[in-house]
Amino acid sequence: MRQKLREIRCVCAKGQEVLVVEWGFGASAADQKSSREFRLEDGSPVNYIGSAYEHFYTGQVFTPV
Numbered sequence: 001m002r003q004k005l006r007e008i009r010c011v012c013a014k015g016q017e018v019l020v021v022e023w024g025f026g027a028s029a030a031d032q033k034s035s036r037e038f039r040l041e042d043g044s045p046v047n048y049i050g051s052a053y054e055h056f057y058t059g060q061v062f063t064p065v
Contacts, residue, residue, distance in 0.1 A: 001025070005036070010053060010062035018062055020046055020053050 008020040019041045026034025038046045038053055045056040053062045 008053075008064050010064050012060055012062055017065075020062060020064075 003024045005022045005024045010018050010020050012018065021039050023037045024034050038048055040046060046053040047056060
């Protein structure tokens with residue numbers, strides 16, 4: 001079952017704000033075996049890279065505010 005865990009406000013290098021949504025898959029959000037996935041509001045995937053998020057298709061980096 002997919003469950004929205006949190007929304008993370010971020011900005012790109014140009015200063016544009018975006019919203020990254022963290023989704024959890026598994027029995028519960030506290031379950032150690034659950035998987036996590038990050039996506040933009042439009043549903044496109046992003047990768048968590050240290051302290052930022054990288055858009056899967058364009059390589060654009062988003063930093064949390």
